[in-house]
Amino acid sequence: MSNSGLSVAVVGHANAGKTSLIRTLLRDTDFGEVADQAGTTRHVEGGALAIDETKNLALFDTPGLEDSMRLFYLLSTFFDGQSVDGIERLNYFLAHLSDYPELEQEAKVLRALLNNDIIFYVIDLREPVLGKYRDELHILSYAAKPVIPVLNFTIEGAANLEQWKTQLARLNFHAFVSFDNVHFKFADELKIYQKMQTLLAEKEVLLQELINQRRQQWSELFTAAGELVGSLFIECASLRYKTLNGEQEIEQATAKLQQAVREAEKKCVRRLLKLYQFRKGDLENSHLPVEQGGWELDLFSADNLQEFGIKLTGNIAKGAGLGVAIDLVTAGMTLGAAAVTGGIAGALWGVKQRYFDEIQAKIKGSRYICLNDVTLQVLWLRQVKLLQALQKRGHASFAKIDYQITAQSGENELPQNWSKWLRKARSHPNWSSLNSQSTDLAENNRLLFMKELCQELVKGESLR
Amino acid sequence: MNRFQQILLAEGVRAVEGDSPSLAEHAEDKSALSFEQLVLYRAGQLDLRLQISPLFVHFKRLFVNLSFFLFFVLFILGAGSVQKLFFSAQGTEVNFFWAFALFFIPNLLTLLLWGLFYFQGTALNTGWLQRFSLFSLKSFEKRFNQQSSQNPHYWSLFRCYFQVTFSRSLGRYQLSALTHLLWFSYFCGATLMLVVMLATHQVDFVWQTSILSVQSFQWLTESLAYLPNLLGFPVPTIEQIQQSHLGAVNLLGDAENTRFVWSSLLISSLVLYGLLPRLLLMLLMRFLLTAGQNKFSLPLTNPYYVQLRQLLKPNVTSLGISDPDVCVTQPAYQGSMEKHTHGLPEQFYPVAVELSEKQLIQVKEHIKDYAPDYCDSFRHISDYPSQQKLLADIVNINSDSVLLYLSLQRAPDRGLLGFIKALTARNNKPCYLLLINDGLLSAEKLNKRRSDWYGLAQQADVSLDNVIQLDCSKSNGEAYE
Ligand SMILES: Nc1nc2c(ncn2[C@@H]2O[C@H](COP(=O)(O)OP(=O)(O)OP(=O)(O)O)[C@@H](O)[C@H]2O)c(=O)[nH]1
Ligand SMILES: [Mg+2]
Numbered sequence: 036m037s038n039s040g041l042s043v044a045v046v047g048h049a050n051a052g053k054t055s056l057i058r059t060l061l062r063d064t065d066f067g068e069v070a071d072q073a074g075t076t077r078h079v080e081g082g083a084l085a086i087d088e089t090k091n092l093a094l095f096d097t098p099g100l101e102d103s104m105r106l107f108y109l110l111s112t113f114f115d116g117q118s119v120d121g122i123e124r125l126n127y128f129l130a131h132l133s134d135y136p137e138l139e140q141e142a143k144v145l146r147a148l149l150n151n152d153i154i155f156y157v158i159d160l161r162e163p164v165l166g167k168y169r170d171e172l173h174i175l176s177y178a179a180k181p182v183i184p185v186l187n188f189t190i191e192g193a194a195n196l197e198q199w200k201t202q203l204a205r206l207n208f209h210a211f212v213s214f215d216n217v218h219f220k221f222a223d224e225l226k227i228y229q230k231m232q233t234l235l236a237e238k239e240v241l242l243q244e245l246i247n248q249r250r251q252q253w254s255e256l257f258t259a260a261g262e263l264v265g266s267l268f269i270e271c272a273s274l275r276y277k278t279l280n281g282e283q284e285i286e287q288a289t290a291k292l293q294q295a296v297r298e299a300e301k302k303c304v305r306r307l308l309k310l311y312q313f314r315k316g317d318l319e320n321s322h323l324p325v326e327q328g329g330w331e332l333d334l335f336s337a338d339n340l341q342e343f344g345i346k347l348t349g350n351i352a353k354g355a356g357l358g359v360a361i362d363l364v365t366a367g368m369t370l371g372a373a374a375v376t377g378g379i380a381g382a383l384w385g386v387k388q389r390y391f392d393e394i395q396a397k398i399k400g401s402r403y404i405c406l407n408d409v410t411l412q413v414l415w416l417r418q419v420k421l422l423q424a425l426q427k428r429g430h431a432s433f434a435k436i437d438y439q440i441t442a443q444s445g446e447n448e449l450p451q452n453w454s455k456w457l458r459k460a461r462s463h464p465n466w467s468s469l470n471s472q473s474t475d476l477a478e479n480n481r482l483l484f485m486k487e488l489c490q491e492l493v494k495g496e497s498l499r
Numbered sequence: 500m501n502r503f504q505q506i507l508l509a510e511g512v513r514a515v516e517g518d519s520p521s522l523a524e525h526a527e528d529k530s531a532l533s534f535e536q537l538v539l540y541r542a543g544q545l546d547l548r549l550q551i552s553p554l555f556v557h558f559k560r561l562f563v564n565l566s567f568f569l570f571f572v573l574f575i576l577g578a579g580s581v582q583k584l585f586f587s588a589q590g591t592e593v594n595f596f597w598a599f600a601l602f603f604i605p606n607l608l609t610l611l612l613w614g615l616f617y618f619q620g621t622a623l624n625t626g627w628l629q630r631f632s633l634f635s636l637k638s639f640e641k642r643f644n645q646q647s648s649q650n651p652h653y654w655s656l657f658r659c660y661f662q663v664t665f666s667r668s669l670g671r672y673q674l675s676a677l678t679h680l681l682w683f684s685y686f687c688g689a690t691l692m693l694v695v696m697l698a699t700h701q702v703d704f705v706w707q708t709s710i711l712s713v714q715s716f717q718w719l720t721e722s723l724a725y726l727p728n729l730l731g732f733p734v735p736t737i738e739q740i741q742q743s744h745l746g747a748v749n750l751l752g753d754a755e756n757t758r759f760v761w762s763s764l765l766i767s768s769l770v771l772y773g774l775l776p777r778l779l780l781m782l783l784m785r786f787l788l789t790a791g792q793n794k795f796s797l798p799l800t801n802p803y804y805v806q807l808r809q810l811l812k813p814n815v816t817s818l819g820i821s822d823p824d825v826c827v828t829q830p831a832y833q834g835s836m837e838k839h840t841h842g843l844p845e846q847f848y849p850v851a852v853e854l855s856e857k858q859l860i861q862v863k864e865h866i867k868d869y870a871p872d873y874c875d876s877f878r879h880i881s882d883y884p885s886q887q888k889l890l891a892d893i894v895n896i897n898s899d900s901v902l903l904y905l906s907l908q909r910a911p912d913r914g915l916l917g918f919i920k921a922l923t924a925r926n927n928k929p930c931y932l933l934l935i936n937d938g939l940l941s942a943e944k945l946n947k948r949r950s951d952w953y954g955l956a957q958q959a960d961v962s963l964d965n966v967i968q969l970d971c972s973k974s975n976g977e978a979y980e
Binding site: 048049050061062063066071072073074077078079080081082083084085088091093095099101102103104105107108137140143146147161162163165166167169170191248252255256258259260262263302306309310312479 | 518519531666667670800801802805806809814815816817818819820821822823824853854855856881882883885886908909910911912913914917939944947948951
């Protein structure tokens with residue numbers, strides 16, 4: 036339709052996932068209407084992906100083909116068996132549409148076929164190859180436009196893949212791609228554009244530009260997300276509160292610290308979602324406030340740690356459950372050596388009087404509390420998992436994102452430099468904006484550190 | 500406002516907005532602009548409301564004032580140290596090389612140190628000079644500027660301003676320029692004071708040594724004097740140098756001239772080896788700073804800007820709806836989703852409709868059990884000709900009812916509806932729909948699907964009691980209701 040860009044008609048049987056495909060390609064969760072039933076989309080709707088200032092890739096969603104058998108029969112009966120080419124048959128049908136009011140939706144599809152440069156035919160792989168799908172493909176061939184069959188539901192319908200491949204080849208469609216709208220793979224998206232390149236030789240340069248641009252945006256997005264996660268780590272790891280050396284004061288400071296970290300994590304998660312253009316509601320249980328005990332994902336709940344596979348025993352468990360470590364060194368020293376993590380806090384809470392008094396007797400003055408190692412690990416791993424989930428999520432997904440980590444999932448691997456990072460962050464309390472008196476300007480080093488964390492994150496993931 | 504200032508402003512807006520872009524500016528069509536231009540434009544617009552640039556001007560002035568203050572202090576310091584040197588010198592004899600070295604060697608050392616840091620990259624940015632400047636500015640502002648406590652964004656903007664102006668190479672140039680400026684002012688003070696002192700005092704320049712040879716001193720003086728001599732400053736001749744050795748008898752009797760040439764050498768070498776290089780280095784740093792500022796770009800990979808790009812220059816645009824529906828869509832089945840069924844009919848004519856291979860096998864089993872007569876001759880309707888053939892044959896089939904095997908997983912479509920409608924219209928036998936459930940869908944989705952099929956049954960004049968579900972997910976065979 037646009038003479039400088041490129042336009043695509045997305046067609047297919049009803050409920051095959053046409054609207055979902057466009058949502059995923061445009062990264063737009065609000066495009067059109069998606070529902071698990073035939074006849075959801077009842078108009079032609081377009082969305083454009085900018086390639087540069089003037090050119091774009093236009094994608095047009097169409098209603099599902101529902102009665103292709105009858106349509107194909109009609110088309111083939113026109114002109115009494117004379118050999119007339121497909122386009123003419125389609126035009127003839129469109130000219131006489133008033134005779135077939137029940138095929139109005141199909142007519143919209145036919146118009147879209149004729150109006151656009153290339154056709155994506157969306158296939159629900161769960162379906163066997165039925166007569167109606169063959170008829171649809173026949174009708175497409177009438178339009179004499181390049182067609183890319185897009186195999187959808189690749190996971191659920193994996194068993195039918197071979198059958199569809201052979202059938203497509205028989206009907207002379209060789210340039211198919213697998214692309215799942217829910218289990219998104221960026222590489223598959225690029226494959227679609229690459230297939231388009233092979234079919235549309237004159238648009239090769241334009242499409243290459245599109246591919247490059249998409250690649251760049253994708254990596255840019257990933258890096259930005261990595262920076263967010265890196266920042267969160269620094270914020271939380273270098274956070275520490277000073278408190279008087281009393282049981283009550285420590286308890287209060289602990290509560291304050293927990294709240295600050297929760298807020299920071301929530302904010303980071305929200306920003307990640309926004310960056311990847313997903314809805315807030317896509318998150319598991321995210322709408323429940325922590326205070327009401329409704330947020331199962333609460334970082335500081337004992338459940339969370341148990342899920343993570345940490346054996347909670349005795350006093351150590353109690354300290355770990357609080358998620359904080361208490362620096363036993365008096366003010367001014369760094370927490371570098373505070374590998375004395377939650378265990379000490381556990382002692383404080385567990386066998387209250389005896390140990391507490393003993394320690395208290397020894398040490399006077401104020402103390403620092405900070406997040407303990409385990410909690411930081413959980414925090415980190417959760418963000419990594421969330422990031423991975425976002426990378427692999429299509430914008431047509433309705434399932435909730437779950438970023439709770441469990442001991443079983445074998446991917447709980449901490450970065451190599453973990454303890455070095457921890458030491459570094461903890462010795463720079465001014466890096467955390469959660470600390471009240473941090474208008475310091477040691478930003479350049481913080482930035483470098485953040486980039487290092489980000490690098491580590493990005494390195495682990497493939498960008499292709 | 501130059502580009503760097505615009506960028507500074509954009510960063511200021513970021514500091515005010517915090518994590519993510521939230522402030523709205525009025526929309527105009529600026530689609531022709533690039534993203535960076537858009538950001539700068541937006542910052543300009545928001546500045547009208549937020550009044551960031553006056554603050555930035557203020558910060559800049561602060562830094563300039565601080566530089567001037569330090570300049571002044573070092574000027575006095577330089578002047579003072581010369582005065583001290585001359586006053587502390589016994590009598591009227593001044594040790595030439597000692598005087599020179601006293602000014603020159605610390606300068607040389609700090610210059611080397613500076614060079615080391617400069618090429619080290621970031622080390623300079625976290626050096627004491629920056630800390631000191633910022634600390635003093637901050638304390639000054641806290642104490643004397645009321646605005647700092649009134650404006651809620653004051654300190655974040657303060658931070659932002661100095662973060663940007665001191666970021667990376669800019670900070671390096673900025674601080675280097677300041678260092679050189681300060682040494683320059685020190686030498687200025689020293690030279691000026693030296694001129695004044697030498698003009699009003701009569702001193703004899705001598706040189707002395709314990710371990711070096713006279714020759715090497717001569718050589719040293721000559722090489723020191725080489726450049727001033729080239730530039731036309733009067734410098735001591737070899738005889739004059741020899742004469743000035745401590746304890747030497749003045750043979751030339753030209754003390755006045757000797758004093759003059761030595762003074763000239765001291766002043767010119769201070770200017771040439773101390774003041775001038777610092778001045779040149781300062782100018783170079785200023786130049787680099789301006790160049791760096793012109794080349795400075797926004798950190799567009801920052802999450803804030805990535806998000807802002809999505810807002811200001813979305814790469815997806817809607818092309819709107821064409822070909823909308825003229826008629827109103829028929830509402831989907833609204834009744835209850837419970838299973839209505841009464842069970843299988845006594846006797847029926849089985850027809851499989853659009854089933855998969857696996858389902859066909861299941862159907863075959865089923866027919867074997869419930870309609871053995873048709874075990875091998877049941878039809879599978881999967882394309883147009885077979886549909887037409889069934890419709891033609893159906894009237895001749897003598898059976899009490901027709902039972903269609905269908906796949907529950909599939910969303911029923913208009914084509915199928917048309918076919919079943921035609922089937923029920925063509926014959927007056929009751930029609931049954933048997934929905935095969937492979938157990939691939941979740942319960943929730945299954946309910947939805949079932950209601951879709953009920954909707955189809957209603958439209959096709961099939962009694963809802965005749966819709967039967969066959970669960971094939973269980974391994975022990977069929978459990979149907
Ligand atoms: N699991 C999975 N579900 C998908 C996929 N693609 C689409 N869906 C689901 O399939 C259903 C139909 O998707 P739609 O995008 O509405 O399909 P459509 O082709 O636009 O349907 P009509 O507009 O009715 O023709 C929705 O419930 C989607 O969530 C996929 O790749 N995997
Ligand atoms: Mg749709």
